[in-house]
Amino acid sequence: xxxxxxxxxxxxxxxxxxxxxxxxxxxxxxxxxxxxxxxxxxxxxxxxxxxxxxxxxxxxxxxxxxxxxxxxxxxxxxxxxxxxxxxxxxxxxxxxxxxxxxxxxxxxxxxxxxxxxxxxxxxxxxxxxxxxxxxxxxxxxxxxxxxxxxxxxxxxxxxxxxxxxxxxxxxxxxxxxxxxxxxxxxxxxxxxxxxxxxxxxxxxxxxxxxxxxxxxxxxxxxxxxxxxxxxxxxxxxxxxxxxxxxxxxxxxxxxxxxxxxxxxxxxxxxxxxxxxxxxxxxxxxxxxxxxxxxxxxxxxxxxxxxxxxxxxxxxxxxxxxxxxxxxxxxxxxxxxxxxxxxxxxx
Amino acid sequence: xxxxxxxxxxxxxxxxxxxxxxxxxxxxxxxxxxxxxxxxxxxxxxxxxxxxxxxxxxxxxxxxxxxxxxxxxxxxxxxxxxxxxxxxxxxxxxxxxxxxxxxxxxxxxxxxxxxxxxxxxxxxxxxxxxxxxxxxxxxxxxxxxxxxxxxxxxxxxxxxxxxxxxxxxxxxxxxxxxxxxxxxxxxxxxxxxxxxxxxxxxxxxxxxxxxxxxxxxxxxxxxxxxxxxxxxxxxxxxxxxxxxxxxxxxxxxxxxxxxxxxxxxxxxxxxxxxxxxxxxxxxxxxxxxxxxxxxxxxxxxxxxxxxxxxxxxxxxxxxxxxxxxxxxxxx
Numbered sequence: 001x002x003x004x005x006x007x008x009x010x011x012x013x014x015x016x017x018x019x020x021x022x023x024x025x026x027x028x029x030x031x032x033x034x035x036x037x038x039x040x041x042x043x044x045x046x047x048x049x050x051x052x053x054x055x056x057x058x059x060x061x062x063x064x065x066x067x068x069x070x071x072x073x074x075x076x077x078x079x080x081x082x083x084x085x086x087x088x089x090x091x092x093x094x095x096x097x098x099x100x101x102x103x104x105x106x107x108x109x110x111x112x113x114x115x116x117x118x119x120x121x122x123x124x125x126x127x128x129x130x131x132x133x134x135x136x137x138x139x140x141x142x143x144x145x146x147x148x149x150x151x152x153x154x155x156x157x158x159x160x161x162x163x164x165x166x167x168x169x170x171x172x173x174x175x176x177x178x179x180x181x182x183x184x185x186x187x188x189x190x191x192x193x194x195x196x197x198x199x200x201x202x203x204x205x206x207x208x209x210x211x212x213x214x215x216x217x218x219x220x221x222x223x224x225x226x227x228x229x230x231x232x233x234x235x236x237x238x239x240x241x242x243x244x245x246x247x248x249x250x251x252x253x254x255x256x257x258x259x260x261x262x263x264x265x266x267x268x269x270x271x272x273x274x275x276x277x278x279x280x281x282x283x284x285x286x287x288x289x290x291x292x293x294x295x296x297x298x299x300x301x302x303x304x305x306x307x308x309x310x311x312x313x314x315x316x317x318x319x320x321x322x323x324x325x326x327x328x329x330x331x332x333x334x335x336x337x338x339x340x341x342x343x344x345x346x
Numbered sequence: 347x348x349x350x351x352x353x354x355x356x357x358x359x360x361x362x363x364x365x366x367x368x369x370x371x372x373x374x375x376x377x378x379x380x381x382x383x384x385x386x387x388x389x390x391x392x393x394x395x396x397x398x399x400x401x402x403x404x405x406x407x408x409x410x411x412x413x414x415x416x417x418x419x420x421x422x423x424x425x426x427x428x429x430x431x432x433x434x435x436x437x438x439x440x441x442x443x444x445x446x447x448x449x450x451x452x453x454x455x456x457x458x459x460x461x462x463x464x465x466x467x468x469x470x471x472x473x474x475x476x477x478x479x480x481x482x483x484x485x486x487x488x489x490x491x492x493x494x495x496x497x498x499x500x501x502x503x504x505x506x507x508x509x510x511x512x513x514x515x516x517x518x519x520x521x522x523x524x525x526x527x528x529x530x531x532x533x534x535x536x537x538x539x540x541x542x543x544x545x546x547x548x549x550x551x552x553x554x555x556x557x558x559x560x561x562x563x564x565x566x567x568x569x570x571x572x573x574x575x576x577x578x579x580x581x582x583x584x585x586x587x588x589x590x591x592x593x594x595x596x597x598x599x600x601x602x603x604x605x606x607x608x609x610x611x612x613x614x615x616x617x618x619x620x621x622x623x624x625x626x627x628x629x630x631x632x633x634x635x636x637x638x639x640x641x642x643x644x645x646x647x648x649x650x651x652x653x654x655x656x657x658x659x660x661x662x663x664x665x666x667x668x669x670x671x672x673x674x675x676x677x
Binding site: 101102104105106108113114117118121123124125126127128129130131132133135136154155158159161162165319320321322323324326327328 | 376402407408410412413415416417418419420421422423424425426428440443444447448450453454455456457458459460461492493495515516517545591592593594595596
């Protein structure tokens, strides 16, 4: 049976509280602001290779805000919006994308781990983290995220199967943006909806309009509550679109059309949510301008903070390999600290 | 600390006892893998543990090695001390992405925030006519992975103390158990909880004419060769590395400097094996003392042979070690 795509926006429905809706909007707008600024910084040579998420804010923020305080996010590299919504400081995120070690140690209070670069390896790890919380009686839920292409990997299958067998409290968000870099969904799978695969694992699968913040948020909330009640994992597929390139090194004009991009631009999740808020009289030009002013100020402050991070030193290469350095790291550390190569110490 | 009373145990029993003590000692310890629960493991290493500690702490997983490693990483991230079993070391390969990309990198990439006290136990090596793919010795592959430790015990007494130390360790440890030794060796093992230090090699036999260096299942082979050599008046030193990573280079080089002649013994394929690393360290650190080239005795550059009638030609034995000794002594 074809799953129903859950959608509220554009139908005049307003299924969540005003406060929650405004929180969603602010977090999504803040994320978009970061994304635009990050692309500019990259163009100025002030950021390394960057993976933008533009267009996927509803999917990422909707899930992040559905979580409770003690819950964890286990993200892939495109989930900067999710990390921001979980409270990762902007300057840490900038330093992360600058490939500066100071951005790779997330602050202790942030319930998220570093983004994963290999595809799908985060899925079984998220299951382990969730089961650790259950074993310890902490009761935290883990939300992890992957793209449509990532679901072709073996670890996606192994992780979902483990989660199902152990009733792990995990929400698996699949951001189906139609492409794995350049390869379209049709070349990844024969199923029409990824959520249908949930049945193969014996777990619930849900499809939402991923550019509808209400739909993502509400379904994520249900999945989180189900996980917290001990009823196991949920596969949540969010249909969305990456409006920007895969990374700052990518050229999407080689694999998709302008028309397609324009069609999705019209379905921008931020514009759609803003319209719903405006229809209710909850938002307007003034509020938007005030918000943008705040964001501009915040970003300037955070960039200044990031710029203050001291230059990494060569011996950092061999730090944190082990809890305590072995003899080989120690020797290399001494050499690097003295500005030498290890060979010069013999 | 070593408890006083000792009994004679085989390697399976000694490891079982270590797991039992770790489970009793620390409630963060979980033991899991394929068939480790009700069956007690295909080699019975986990026998009785599920009945004693329950299914929450000792449990079977689906048959998926990458899933097992990923699960272990996540559990450790969440503050636990997973001890995962991979049924045979040759079955680690589906989990290499988890191992190479994550297990040894989390501490580094999180700049110390996320350490992973994971132990992965796996039986390795040949000599007992196992089916194809069941006799691999992939220690060099693991030792070539940054951020993990590799421990290979050579006796029941060492195995028990080293495994307890591995479980206490804050970093991921691969603990490889020689299948040939599981029931092939019996020795006195102290009762009670004790640990032996990781990262320390030890001289298991003194000698002044040549030095044999190896680990795990090769230690008894080296000792046998040294015993034969002694009858001809040749005194051979034997070094058991025990921990490949971090390597105790000091003890290794000192043992080679004393005799000036070194033979490295390992049962994995010769090219790129861990013995090559040992030979390189000797060349870098003790060349001035060498009176002969370093010689390796190892498996051949071929898959471990699944053909039982000829497999004993692959795994180094005392005869081949003696031939190598003759070469370095006659140089």
